[in-house]
Amino acid sequence: MAGLSDLITGGRPIASHRPWPRLAVDEATWQAVTAQLADGNPTLLGLWGEAAGVHIALCDEAAEAIVVLSLDCADGRYPSVGAQHPPAIRPERAAQDLFGLTPIGLPDTRPWLDHGRWGLSRPLGAAAVPRDPAYAFLAAEGESLHQIPVGPVHAGIIEPGHFRFSASGETVVRLEERLGYVHKGIEGLMAGATLEQGARLAGRVSGDSTVAYALAFARAVEAALGVEMPERAHWLRALMAELERVANHLGDIGAICNDAAFSLMHAQCGILREQVLRASDTCFGHRLMRDRIIPGGVTVDLTLDGAASLRRLVAALRRRFPALIELYDNTASLQDRTVGTGVLALDLARQFGAGGFVGRASGRRFDARRSMRYPPYDRLAFEVPTLEAGDVNARVWVRIREVGQSLDLIDMILDALPAGALRLEVPAAAGEGLALVEGFRGDILVWLRLAEDGRIARCHLRDPSWFQWPLLEAAIEGNIVADFPLCNKSFNCSYSGHDL
Numbered sequence: 001m002a003g004l005s006d007l008i009t010g011g012r013p014i015a016s017h018r019p020w021p022r023l024a025v026d027e028a029t030w031q032a033v034t035a036q037l038a039d040g041n042p043t044l045l046g047l048w049g050e051a052a053g054v055h056i057a058l059c060d061e062a063a064e065a066i067v068v069l070s071l072d073c074a075d076g077r078y079p080s081v082g083a084q085h086p087p088a089i090r091p092e093r094a095a096q097d098l099f100g101l102t103p104i105g106l107p108d109t110r111p112w113l114d115h116g117r118w119g120l121s122r123p124l125g126a127a128a129v130p131r132d133p134a135y136a137f138l139a140a141e142g143e144s145l146h147q148i149p150v151g152p153v154h155a156g157i158i159e160p161g162h163f164r165f166s167a168s169g170e171t172v173v174r175l176e177e178r179l180g181y182v183h184k185g186i187e188g189l190m191a192g193a194t195l196e197q198g199a200r201l202a203g204r205v206s207g208d209s210t211v212a213y214a215l216a217f218a219r220a221v222e223a224a225l226g227v228e229m230p231e232r233a234h235w236l237r238a239l240m241a242e243l244e245r246v247a248n249h250l251g252d253i254g255a256i257c258n259d260a261a262f263s264l265m266h267a268q269c270g271i272l273r274e275q276v277l278r279a280s281d282t283c284f285g286h287r288l289m290r291d292r293i294i295p296g297g298v299t300v301d302l303t304l305d306g307a308a309s310l311r312r313l314v315a316a317l318r319r320r321f322p323a324l325i326e327l328y329d330n331t332a333s334l335q336d337r338t339v340g341t342g343v344l345a346l347d348l349a350r351q352f353g354a355g356g357f358v359g360r361a362s363g364r365r366f367d368a369r370r371s372m373r374y375p376p377y378d379r380l381a382f383e384v385p386t387l388e389a390g391d392v393n394a395r396v397w398v399r400i401r402e403v404g405q406s407l408d409l410i411d412m413i414l415d416a417l418p419a420g421a422l423r424l425e426v427p428a429a430a431g432e433g434l435a436l437v438e439g440f441r442g443d444i445l446v447w448l449r450l451a452e453d454g455r456i457a458r459c460h461l462r463d464p465s466w467f468q469w470p471l472l473e474a475a476i477e478g479n480i481v482a483d484f485p486l487c488n489k490s491f492n493c494s495y496s497g498h499d500l
Helices: 003-006 027-037 087-101 186-190 195-202 208-224 231-259 263-284 304-329 332-338 347-350 356-360 391-417 471-476 479-489 495-500
Strands: 022-025 043-050 053-060 065-072 077-079 102-104 145-149 162-168 171-178 431-438 442-451 456-462
Touching: 027 053, 027 077, 027 171, 043 263, 043 442, 043 456, 043 495, 053 442, 065 431, 077 332, 087 102, 087 186, 087 471, 145 431, 162 195, 162 231, 162 479, 186 456, 195 208, 195 263, 195 456, 208 231, 208 431, 208 442, 231 263, 231 304, 231 391, 231 479, 304 391, 332 391, 332 442, 332 479, 347 356, 356 391, 391 479
Parallel strands: 022 065, 077 102
Antiparallel strands: 043 053, 053 065, 145 162, 162 171, 431 442, 442 456
């Protein structure tokens, strides 16, 4: 197929867009690119709308290049990407709910984020129209099938999501998800916000990824304005990102084992996670390091005592974590639940551009830290653990190995941490920027446009869960209903990050 560089000649470049190009294209080019997506290259990074148009972000992984294509929708209609490329279906449904854009040929025209309770349909579009709140789940045909509704309210303090199982006995024939219960209207709140307000909103899209979202937002702003922040801030940002990754992976490993009725691992991993959170609080003044990354730099420095506490943390984890790994790997009853359960096929992982441990456990070797080479990772040596089994066990092992890589990275960052300023003042100016950073779940995309006064005119934030939730539906088919919690936790998709 043609590379992204070939597509650049087929559109009008938008000069204010950085660091990768944005092209205004016609309908013929839009459809030609859509046809190429079906082959899995380029990879669809995101699809989002505005009142007058629609955008797609594409990644040529081999060339490590990104391009945004924009299509004007003068009549509110455009050729559906999802008609040929299923990963685009849910983003197109969401854009239809928010902006009233109609994708012609979309296979599934049901609302997605809009549950008929907003009081105003298509709230970000040019005009509101009535919406029928009725929602029909897809039918499954066959003898002796029954349906099991789960949620949206669940046992425990977790976010809401509805899961509709069609089962034959205990075997899952179809799973259909219904999300959007925690839609917060963040894209609407972003419009007209200051950069300070925008950074706070970005950091609250998904609380367990507050560092990654704040980093992606800050990098998008800095790209839009063409500013380069102090070197020390780059390294401190990476340090926070790796601490966040370790804490979440430890929590996930324990929680997966708990869903397989092995609570000892849950307790022990919980202790280690708590140590990471306390060290983060000691070093950066907040357990989750929220609001510590802003456009232009960071708000807090790492002291010598803080660096020493992180070295002690890394040493403690290296002492205690291997025994837990051995316990996981040598417990037959646990392996019986995780090995061969919830297999995600390699071709589906690639087709959906699945990021993070979901994609890497199914053979997709993509990590934005390495592929997009943003600082300081462009100067750090690390491995991207990748397996091909695609089951719950593989997703656990990718997390285990990533913990080891993150501990090595923390050591390297502390060793190389440069002196200097923490932040610079960003100018109030117009521009457009895009950033792709690696959160613990996978790649997070932020695209924004700044107005002349420096306020946010439009901002779109895309969680990796957008392309992982549909894959959970595929992975659970043929498994028993009792294994759904295990599969679900091994994916650990974000409800809040998806629902915006």
